[in-house]
Amino acid sequence: AAKKLGIPRIMFHGASYLARSAAHSVEQFAPHLNVESDTEKFVIPDLPDKLEMTRLQLPDWLRSPNQYTELMKVIKES
Numbered sequence: 001a002a003k004k005l006g007i008p009r010i011m012f013h014g015a016s017y018l019a020r021s022a023a024h025s026v027e028q029f030a031p032h033l034n035v036e037s038d039t040e041k042f043v044i045p046d047l048p049d050k051l052e053m054t055r056l057q058l059p060d061w062l063r064s065p066n067q068y069t070e071l072m073k074v075i076k077e078s
Contacts, residue, residue: 022051032058 002009022044026032031042032055041052061068 018047021047026058026062032063038063 025044025046029045031045035042035055038055041054044051044053055063060066061072
């Protein structure tokens with residue numbers, strides 16, 4: 001019905017808008033690929049304040065692409 005009416009998809013993320021924004025930024029810009037180790041901190045870009053994390057804090061499917069990574073891409077494209 002939303003597509004028929006031209007309404008963009010609405011998403012609910014139970015954790016928080018900040019968590020979803022940070023995840024989107026990490027997926028889009030891949031700052032975790034620019035660090036030397038799993039424990040080195042990187043800044044998540046495109047957020048209104050400085051937020052740092054390490055690769056070990058990322059979900060497995062984002063750290064090491066696998067079948068679940070591909071599934072997530074298909075889900076997002078839908």
